[in-house]
Amino acid sequence: MSNQQSTDTQGVLDKYDKESQSRTNLGKWVWLITILGVGLTFFHLYTGYFGTLPSQKQGAVHLGTALGIIFILFPAKKGLQKKQKGVPWYDVVLALTSIYVAYHKIFFFESILQSRISGYSFADIVIAFIGILLVLEATRRTVGLPIVIVASIALLYALFGEYIPTDILSHPGFSVSAVATDLWFQESGVFGTPIQISSKYIYLFLFFGVILIHTNIGKIFNDMAFALTGKYTGGTAKAAVAASGMQGMVSGSSVGNTVASGSFTIPMMKKAGFKSEFAAATEASASTGGQIMPPLMGAAAFIMMEYLGVPYSTIMLAAAIPALLYFTGIFIGTHFEAKKFGILGLPKSELPVFRTLFVKYSYLLLPLAMIIGTVLVGFSPQRAALLGVVSAFLVSFIRKETRMSIREIFHVLEQGARVALPVIAAVATAGIIAGIISITGLGSKFAAGIIALSSGYLVLALLFTMVACIILGMGLPTTANYVVTATVAAPALINEFGIAPIAAHMFVFYFGIVADITPPVCLAAYAGAGIARANPFKSGVTAVKLAIAAFIIPYIIVYNPILVLVDVTPLNLVIAIITAIIGMMGVSSAMIGYLARASRIWERAVLFIGGLLLILPEIATSAIGIILIAVVWAIQKWQKDDTSGGLRKSESPIEA
Numbered sequence: 014m015s016n017q018q019s020t021d022t023q024g025v026l027d028k029y030d031k032e033s034q035s036r037t038n039l040g041k042w043v044w045l046i047t048i049l050g051v052g053l054t055f056f057h058l059y060t061g062y063f064g065t066l067p068s069q070k071q072g073a074v075h076l077g078t079a080l081g082i083i084f085i086l087f088p089a090k091k092g093l094q095k096k097q098k099g100v101p102w103y104d105v106v107l108a109l110t111s112i113y114v115a116y117h118k119i120f121f122f123e124s125i126l127q128s129r130i131s132g133y134s135f136a137d138i139v140i141a142f143i144g145i146l147l148v149l150e151a152t153r154r155t156v157g158l159p160i161v162i163v164a165s166i167a168l169l170y171a172l173f174g175e176y177i178p179t180d181i182l183s184h185p186g187f188s189v190s191a192v193a194t195d196l197w198f199q200e201s202g203v204f205g206t207p208i209q210i211s212s213k214y215i216y217l218f219l220f221f222g223v224i225l226i227h228t229n230i231g232k233i234f235n236d237m238a239f240a241l242t243g244k245y246t247g248g249t250a251k252a253a254v255a256a257s258g259m260q261g262m263v264s265g266s267s268v269g270n271t272v273a274s275g276s277f278t279i280p281m282m283k284k285a286g287f288k289s290e291f292a293a294a295t296e297a298s299a300s301t302g303g304q305i306m307p308p309l310m311g312a313a314a315f316i317m318m319e320y321l322g323v324p325y326s327t328i329m330l331a332a333a334i335p336a337l338l339y340f341t342g343i344f345i346g347t348h349f350e351a352k353k354f355g356i357l358g359l360p361k362s363e364l365p366v367f368r369t370l371f372v373k374y375s376y377l378l379l380p381l382a383m384i385i386g387t388v389l390v391g392f393s394p395q396r397a398a399l400l401g402v403v404s405a406f407l408v409s410f411i412r413k414e415t416r417m418s419i420r421e422i423f424h425v426l427e428q429g430a431r432v433a434l435p436v437i438a439a440v441a442t443a444g445i446i447a448g449i450i451s452i453t454g455l456g457s458k459f460a461a462g463i464i465a466l467s468s469g470y471l472v473l474a475l476l477f478t479m480v481a482c483i484i485l486g487m488g489l490p491t492t493a494n495y496v497v498t499a500t501v502a503a504p505a506l507i508n509e510f511g512i513a514p515i516a517a518h519m520f521v522f523y524f525g526i527v528a529d530i531t532p533p534v535c536l537a538a539y540a541g542a543g544i545a546r547a548n549p550f551k552s553g554v555t556a557v558k559l560a561i562a563a564f565i566i567p568y569i570i571v572y573n574p575i576l577v578l579v580d581v582t583p584l585n586l587v588i589a590i591i592t593a594i595i596g597m598m599g600v601s602s603a604m605i606g607y608l609a610r611a612s613r614i615w616e617r618a619v620l621f622i623g624g625l626l627l628i629l630p631e632i633a634t635s636a637i638g639i640i641l642i643a644v645v646w647a648i649q650k651w652q653k654d655d656t657s658g659g660l661r662k663s664e665s666p667i668e669a
Contacts, residue, residue, distance in 0.1 A: 035086040035431070040099030042085055049085075050430035051423055053078045057216045061399040065213055070119050072204040075212035077115025079437040080151050082430060084108035087154040107147065114144040118198070125198055133198070138190045141197035145445065148203060152438040159488025163497075164442050167449040168192065174453060184453050195452055202448035206319050207440035207496050214315045214325075215436060217398035220429035222263040222309060224405040225380060227425055228415045233374045234259040235277055239359070240367035247351020248358030249285040250292070251344060253278035254299040258340045261303020263381070267491075267529040267537040270300035275544045283545065286356040290548060293541030294530075294555035298343050301529045301537050301560070304491055305336045308384045311526070312436050313495035315394065317518050320499055325394040329385075331515050331577035334590065335523070335566050338576075342562020342597040346605055350559075353607040380405035436492060443493035450500045460505035471510050475571060478502045479524050479564075486528020494525035506571075516574040523567040530556040530563075558604040562597045565624070569593055592635050596627030599642040609649035616645050 039046060056074055065071045084107040085100055117140050118125060128137060145168075153161045170177075171192045174184040187195075196202030238255035242248055257274050275296040282292035304311035307329040314332065318325045350356075383404045387397040409415045417425065450456050467473035481502060486494045498521035506517040529537040532553035542552040557564075566576075575581040575589050602608045603621035612620065619641050626638030 034088075034091060036088060036100065038098050039085070042100045042105070046082060046085055047423065047427055049078055049082050050427035053082070053433075054216075054220060054426040054429040057212070057220070058399065058402070061217050061395050065395075067122075068200075068209045068212075069204055070122060071212045072208045073115045073118040075216070076148075076203070076208055076437060076441055077112045079430070079434055080111035080115065080147060081108040083151040083155055083434055083438060084111060086431070086434070087151075089154065107150070110143065111147045111151070114140050114147065118204070129198065133190070133194045137198070138194060141193040142189070144197050145193060145203065148438070148441045148445070152442040155435040155438045156442075156490055156493075157488075160439065160442055160490065160493055163485070163488055164445045167446045170455075171449045171453055182455075182458060184455075187452070192449075192452075196445055196448045199448070201444075201451045203441050203444045205444045205448060207316055207444045207447065207492070208437070210315045210319050211312065211433075211437055211440045214394045214398060215312045215440075216429075216433050217395060217402060218309050218315075219312075219433045219436065221380070221384070221398055221401045221405060223425060223429045223432055224402060224409065225263045225377075227417070227421075228377055228405065228409050230263065230377050231260055231273055233370065233377055235274065236365045237367060237370055240365045240370055243364045244358040244361055246358060247285075247287075247347050247356050249278065249281045250287060250295050250347035250351060250356075253282060253292075253295050254340060254343050254347060257296065257299035257303060258306055258336075261300070261306035261309075263309060267297070267301040267304065267526075268540045270303045271297050271537045271540045272544065274300060275541050279541065279545045285359070286354060287350070288547075289545040290542070290551045290555045291350060291559075293545040293547045293552040294538060294559050295343070295347055295541075296544075297535070297537040297541040297552065298530050298556045298560035298563075299340065300541075301526060301556075302336065302339050302343070302563075304526050305332055305339060305523065307332050307336065308381065308388065312440070312492045313522055313525070316440075316492065316496060317499070317522060318394070320503075321514055321518060323515070324388075324391070325397075326388045326391070327515070329388060331519065334576050334578075334586075335519065335570060338566055338569075338590070338593055338597065339560070339563055341594060342565075342601055343560055345598050346559040346561075346601040349602055349605040349607045353605060353611060376408060376411055379408055435490070439490045439493045440496070443489075443496035446493070447496050447500045450497070456501045456504060459501040460509060463502070463505045464509055471512075471571075474506065474510060475520065475568060478506065478521065479567070482521050482524035483528045483531050486525045486531070487534035489525075491525050491529070494528065495522050498525060512571055513574045513577070513579045515577050516570045516579065519570050519577055520567040523563060523570075527560065527563045530560055532557070559601075561600050561604050565597060565600060566593070569596075592627045592639070595639060595642060596624040599624030599627070599638065602642075608646055612645070612649070616649070619645050 053075075056078075060066060060071065066074070084104045089104070125137070128134065133141075149161050149164060152164075171187050172189065173186050174182070175186040177183040197204070235252070235256045238252040238259065239248070242251040242255055245251060253274065256278060257270055260270050260274055275293070279292045279296055282295060283289060287295070304313075310329070310332060314328050315325065318328050321328075380401050384397055384401040387400050388394065392400070409417055463474050463477055466477055478498070482494065482498050485497060489497065499518055503514075503517045503521050506512045506520065507514050512520075529535060530553060532538075532550055535553035535556065538553040538556045539549045541547075542549040545552070569589075570576050573589050575585050576593065599620045602612065603617040603624065606612050606617055608616070608620065623638040623641030623645075626634045626641070
């Protein structure tokens, strides 16, 4: 990558990715970041092997150390990271204070447990109040203001709910001291399930990804993707989809994946003939899917495991088929776009040879195989992640270019902490929101509202839930969005409509993720547009059209939960997958405007309806959907007119 490209890429990250807005000049405080970062990673490696501390103590070390690092690394205002020389005194004070208020739970562990019965002291109340404020400020710096606004509204609701005029939302208000102590010292607030899962599992999996990225596996994924798909119609776009899918196995950041892969794939797509907006949308939609791609997925998957009370292997297997369908849908969309504009593949001479790549670099896949294998045979996610970390570390020594010196090992250990900071801050704030939902009974009120609005119709309830997830996703990162919607919406779908629990949770999980490519706030699409020098909003709209499968799959999961392996038989599973793929082909074709040739308006409408009919598991609707799509394809196949979009007579209408 050229220096200019590197500068452009960093500029995109600075603009759209809060994680990259850390200080570049720490001055004398750089040593503190190294000590805290390396120490935090060692702590998680140690507890991963020898066993975790009691959840409140484990969470205190996890959150307190992370908060300290955040206030040293991230300035109070965007842009100051490059202007300030060193760290201002007030940020040092905030860092030390945040470490103390979290570690206070360790120093006075027994007395705090007793205080739950006898009542909290004034000092405890002050510490809880300060702790919550520091969590919100750290989240604002690392994640952004929207999630802090949502949490602040939730806090106001807890304090002044008695003044809300509607019966369905009103509740007896709580005092400031009661809210602060409940959220800071009880199990359902800041140190509740989200931060516990983060401290036990998520950190180790994120560190695993850091080590793998150090082995340059991202470039190998890109090369393998081009070797496999580059020669076919629209090969550059298909390679981008495949590469981002593989990259998603080790990283769950939509924006990060878009920039990392897109800095290479987007220029290639534009050079091949794809429009700038389409190139940006392809990379953004494929990178967003990284959060649903096993084995790592996004951080929310581990919280889902805890909420459902099932092994992580169950979540991983349940997500596998929907993830493959998601990427298949994008793959189909890129194919039709390429056929529409006559964009061919790359010459074979310009592509790497897959066999050569596999022989030379297949060992880099061993850590991923270790993770998958250990989870499937019944190891805990924590132990599986630890074994994955060890195997990734050993694999890095096989070749000279990835071999780490002592200095580089410490850098990777520190980087593990840096990567985890936004996730830790987000789940802590999500814990505040979830805690307020719990103490105010908002979850049951939301369920009653969903039932009233939908009049008992499942499809309406799903529609309202989808809209809520997407709106929340405009301001909340995926993990926080999932925590909120899994607390208020998923129980309503499960208890009132009888949806399989894993299907209901996958539904809200999916729509929280696609918010990253849904206008008007679609950060992954905006990041891709920045690299492609395209119109951001048009890129977002194109990403929605391209990833339309992501809006269909959750409904398929609910109506046909065998896709998440509920009550599954081999025959039913095969039929469900086939009908789902045909349905996505119909909808994607309608969105792009091409099947065997450029489609007329009425043909696009028929294709769209046919695809939607295949969502429902009934044989009759699926049969009608297949017939509609087949009729349009047959008409286009044999009808010769001037709208063929450049299709040569010697070509197959649907070339692989």
